[in-house]
Amino acid sequence: MDIADVAKASGLKPSTLRYYEQKGLIRSAGRHGLRRYYDPSVLEKLALINLGRHVGLSLDEIGRMLLPQGVDIDRALLIAKTAELDKQIASMQAIRDGLHHAAHCPAPNHLACPTFQRLVKLAGKRLKPLTHKI
Amino acid sequence: MDIADVAKASGLKPSTLRYYEQKGLIRSAGRHGLRRYYDPSVLEKLALINLGRHVGLSLDEIGRMLLPQGVDIDRALLIAKTAELDKQIASMQAIRDGLHHAAHCPAPNHLACPTFQRLVKLAGKRLKPLTHKI
DNA sequence: CTACAACTTAAAGTCGACTTTAGGTCAAGC
DNA sequence: GCTTGACCTAAAGTCGACTTTAAGTTGTAG
Numbered sequence: 001m002d003i004a005d006v007a008k009a010s011g012l013k014p015s016t017l018r019y020y021e022q023k024g025l026i027r028s029a030g031r032h033g034l035r036r037y038y039d040p041s042v043l044e045k046l047a048l049i050n051l052g053r054h055v056g057l058s059l060d061e062i063g064r065m066l067l068p069q070g071v072d073i074d075r076a077l078l079i080a081k082t083a084e085l086d087k088q089i090a091s092m093q094a095i096r097d098g099l100h101h102a103a104h105c106p107a108p109n110h111l112a113c114p115t116f117q118r119l120v121k122l123a124g125k126r127l128k129p130l131t132h133k134i
Numbered sequence: 135m136d137i138a139d140v141a142k143a144s145g146l147k148p149s150t151l152r153y154y155e156q157k158g159l160i161r162s163a164g165r166h167g168l169r170r171y172y173d174p175s176v177l178e179k180l181a182l183i184n185l186g187r188h189v190g191l192s193l194d195e196i197g198r199m200l201l202p203q204g205v206d207i208d209r210a211l212l213i214a215k216t217a218e219l220d221k222q223i224a225s226m227q228a229i230r231d232g233l234h235h236a237a238h239c240p241a242p243n244h245l246a247c248p249t250f251q252r253l254v255k256l257a258g259k260r261l262k263p264l265t266h267k268i
Numbered sequence: 269c270t271a272c273a274a275c276t277t278a279a280a281g282t283c284g285a286c287t288t289t290a291g292g293t294c295a296a297g298c
Numbered sequence: 299g300c301t302t303g304a305c306c307t308a309a310a311g312t313c314g315a316c317t318t319t320a321a322g323t324t325g326t327a328g
Contacts (some may be wrong), residue, residue, distance in 0.1 A: 047255075085230040091188075099189065103213045114169075
């Protein structure tokens, strides 16, 4: 497949594919002259990268997780990530519940509502930044 | 309170406070000469901003939600955000379950595992980018 | 065989949320 | 009254993940 085919099949732009290659996330199978050509298995690797982005991994982290040979992931890192996701989900649920309450609470303003006050404190304390762009 | 007090109490840097002011998120109560001084209620507003960041709002969105007078939030936007959070949570749970399975699946590599394959497709299709940095 | 669409590279630009820097002002303690 | 540390502003820098641009090369349809 040439780069345009991979782009179409993956939904990524050619420039993104070159960028991923530069970062060491994918490799082309070779060149026809200057032009890259790819093995279709690159699509599986890209799907995996996409998945990683969705769970909040940076490209660098994904690079470390993707085993060099073949298309696979480090299981230990996967388990760690699962635990992290559990925490994130719990946080988001707490916030969701607080927002839901605040939106329906009859207090004159949200800061007058004790449930909302707990929520604000929760966000201030318990939640560490979910610093990612996915 | 002067800017250093607000910084200490909120955990934000003075530069961040000036930046938020520039964006119209907070206001100082006035100046002593050049120096800003703040009403303590700014801390509540900052807590609210912090909360907003945690649910994935941009500073601009937060600016639109914070009612100009006093410290409060637009309830309709709050409800909408609650619904959005519900979706995000559901997505994250699906991914979490998939990762959990993949990490413990006996298939030789994850791509050989049908559950993992479904997960990869899910991430590719159903999940729209959670494009935020918190 | 030629035209040209599609590829190539390196480098610079973008976006959001800040942080840092450079250069200047000033309230307060000695 | 003088020093100094904390404050001020405007502008530039940073980070991650790309995208865009500028300038050049080439496989391939006609």
